[in-house]
Amino acid sequence: MIELPEAVNLAKQCTETIKGKKIKEVIAGYSPHKFAWYHGDPADYNTRLKGKTIGTATSYGGLVEIAADDFTILFGDGVALRFHDKDAKRPSKHQLLVEFEDTSTISASVQMYGGMWCFKEGEFDNPYYDVAREKPSPLSDEFSQDYYKGIIGDPGVQNLSTKAFLATEQRIPGLGNGVLQDILYNAGIHPKRKVETLTDGESESLFTSVKSTLKEMTEQGGRDTEKNLFGEPGGYLTKLSKNTLNSPCPVCGGRIIKQAYMGGSIYFCAGCQKFP
Numbered sequence: 001m002i003e004l005p006e007a008v009n010l011a012k013q014c015t016e017t018i019k020g021k022k023i024k025e026v027i028a029g030y031s032p033h034k035f036a037w038y039h040g041d042p043a044d045y046n047t048r049l050k051g052k053t054i055g056t057a058t059s060y061g062g063l064v065e066i067a068a069d070d071f072t073i074l075f076g077d078g079v080a081l082r083f084h085d086k087d088a089k090r091p092s093k094h095q096l097l098v099e100f101e102d103t104s105t106i107s108a109s110v111q112m113y114g115g116m117w118c119f120k121e122g123e124f125d126n127p128y129y130d131v132a133r134e135k136p137s138p139l140s141d142e143f144s145q146d147y148y149k150g151i152i153g154d155p156g157v158q159n160l161s162t163k164a165f166l167a168t169e170q171r172i173p174g175l176g177n178g179v180l181q182d183i184l185y186n187a188g189i190h191p192k193r194k195v196e197t198l199t200d201g202e203s204e205s206l207f208t209s210v211k212s213t214l215k216e217m218t219e220q221g222g223r224d225t226e227k228n229l230f231g232e233p234g235g236y237l238t239k240l241s242k243n244t245l246n247s248p249c250p251v252c253g254g255r256i257i258k259q260a261y262m263g264g265s266i267y268f269c270a271g272c273q274k275f276p
Contacts, residue, residue, distance in 0.1 A: 001077050002064065002076075002079065003226075004059075004062060004138070004139070004214055005179065005214060005217035005223060006222040006223070006226050006228070007061065007063060007174060008059045008139070008218050009222045009228055010075075010081055010229055011057040011058055014057035014064065014081075014106075017083050017229065018054045018083065021054050021100040022052070022053050022100060023049050023051060023052050023054070023068065023098060023099070023100060024099045024101045025046060025098075025099045026049045026050065026097070027046070027096070027099075028042035028045040028046070028095070028097075028116070029043070030093075030094055030095070031093040031095060033110050035112065036110045036113075036116065037114070037115040037116070038115070038116060038117060038118070039118055039123070048071060048118055049068055049073070049098070052068040052071055053069055054067070054068055054100075055067030055069070059174075060129070060132035060173065060174075061077075061175075062077035062174040062176060063128075063132055070121075071119065072117075072120070072121070072124070073116070074117040074119075074124070075108060075114070075115070076114045076117075078110055078112055078114030078115075079108045079109070079114035079115070080108065080109045080227070081106065083105075084105045084106070085104050086104045088104075090105060090107065091109065094107040094108065094109045095108055095110050095114075095116060096108040096116045128170065131170045132170070132174070135173050137173075137174070138174075138175065139211075139215060139218060143211070145204075145207055148207045152207075158194070158195050158196040159195070160194065160195050161192050161195075162192075162194075163191040163266060165195050166180045166210075172210070175210070177264045178223065178225065178241070179223070181238070181241060181267045182213050183209045183213045183214070184206075184209070184268070185239055186212070187209035188202075189205070189273060190275040191266040191268060192266070193275065193276075197276065216236060217234070217236045220236035221234045221235040221236065222236060223238050223241070225238055225242060241267060244256050245258050249272060251269070251272050252269065252272055253271075254269050254270055254271035254272070255270075256268075257270060
């Protein structure tokens, strides 16, 4: 899944790789998928985008936005976005394929769910997109300690687990179930801990970990559990993920544990992340 570190790096790679290329053809909906989402009729994407020139790509939370003259192409967090050079083999299945005049392409494929939206300014009404654009990124100075205190001090979140606080309701766009594992580990906080049980010191540690962990993940090209525009894993080695399950904790030597929780999975070290 694309989360904040991956989105930042995908946007950078798209700008470096396809900016200035002119679109020759667009194929949308080639491989039917129940949870692949489009704006309007995907059959119209070729007419709308053919002849357009790719501009700068930008990330908002876990979304990647690519300018194409007067149109915007937006990719959601469940999309696998790949670049294919002119001599490379194209994927046999895809939900969106954009071919450029030099015959290189980008493809977008969906496993569980994902959006590939094409629209002009003012056409697209999506609260998820709007919130991601409006709220400050944890990588920015605007995401300050005062801003964070306003979020975690909200009476409505006090009874939530720290996982629910971090990864639901778009409180911090782009911070999802994947990156939160290392954020909580670095802060020494169990994902099931209620927000109201955190001490002032733990709350401050969580703020510091949100900022520093996401910064490290982003600077290293995203997580090793996800792939970039060229199909390569990110350079950040996750501490808690499917890659480290049952491995010894690098701090205390305890076993990394996985449990089902809130419709997904959590990873933790019972020694470093105490659960009262």
